[in-house]
Amino acid sequence: MSASAAVVMNASRSARSRYTKLDRYAPSRYAGSYADRSSSDERSFIVPALVCLAGVCLIAVGAWSLASAETAGEARSERLQPYVDAVSRWEATARADFAKASFAVASSPWGDTTQLAPSKARQSLSKTESKHDDIPEYEGLTYSHTFQAKLDGNEGGPDMQVDVSVAGSDGGADGVQAQIKLPPAPLRTHRITHENAKMCRIHGGVMLRTRGGGCGHTLILSELCVVVARDPATGSWMRAPGNKASCWPSRMHTQYFRGEGTALYRQVNTAAVMMANRVAAELRNGTNAPEASSSSSSPTGASLEKSSSGLPAIGIGAAESSLPAVMITVRHIADPEFIALNVTSGAGYFGATAKETSVDGWVMICVGLVLMLPVGCLVCLEYAVPALGKMRVPRVSLASQDRLSTIGRGGGGSGGGMVEMLRRSAGVGDSSSGPRPTI
16 A cells, blocks of 8 residues: 555545544533523523513503593592682681681699780691692691799609690680690690610610610600681680691601690700700619609709609609690691691502602503613623524535545645545545544
């Protein structure tokens, strides 16, 4: 056998062995890497899928808002109509009738009878409703007076209660027509909230280890208020029957009410309360606990005592006993603010208008589309553009054909037969030689 024939036979054997190895080992060699890649791809699509789901939900809610915009506007108009009617009645007759009356504190801890002064101001609802054009404003009317009086002896003790009676009349020769007695209100009261130690200290409270724990707050009487109405039988002023709402409903979230909504308390957050924390600890531990009759003076002039409830209280000392400033206020039951809060369950918000509902719907749809855009791009890259590993390749690469042609040209005159034999042995150019090897 010549040298050229030996070279061609060796090349044929190496080509066959190479094709056989590729066909035999290629699937098993890369099977694990393909499985790992597919599982990692599935994990990488979890977060985009959740984002896409959020976008779909926003689009659905936005479409529902657009569809229900007119219904929301009609519901707002129905809730708003009683308030509009109340403003009309107030401006027509109720305010003028209330302006003819006069109120005075007939009996109180201060002793003297004091006339309450009328106060007029433009009234409006919450800031959320003030920006709406369909909310009418009205001129309110209240009677009030602020007391700041000295007390003697033990009248300023920690368990003192303020009893106030308000006399109402229409003026003129009729004199006093009715006397309205407010429920007794303690000078101080306490409130227990469930706060952690840090928030309790910031709010000026005392952490309690008894009575179920919690944060104890000390509150001082700030305002007494009564809602009045005309007696249908006699025509005199009386306390509005069945009215359990406070006189200042808009302040319910910032201050504390008790006594059927007639007493308003403010939370004390001063150096005296911070000193009460130390006294409360001494009272709990039973060491150096001061007695109620001999209490130390605080930097604010108030004394620290133990109230009947067992909580630390800010007492009024005997040397300088001054009742905190307390305001007495009288309001009319026909005030439109009460009507608005009754209709809206105390919220003072009649609902969104049709325009606001439509705007909210379009905003949610736009946000949903923005959230779905990256996910759409990922889906297009994954499925619309074919992956390189899934593309069909030639059965015999061009490089192999060029290499075989080079061998044939270098073999001289007998090279053509050798090349043809090599092609046939490799399965190239012969349709009857069976399936062609793939690379």
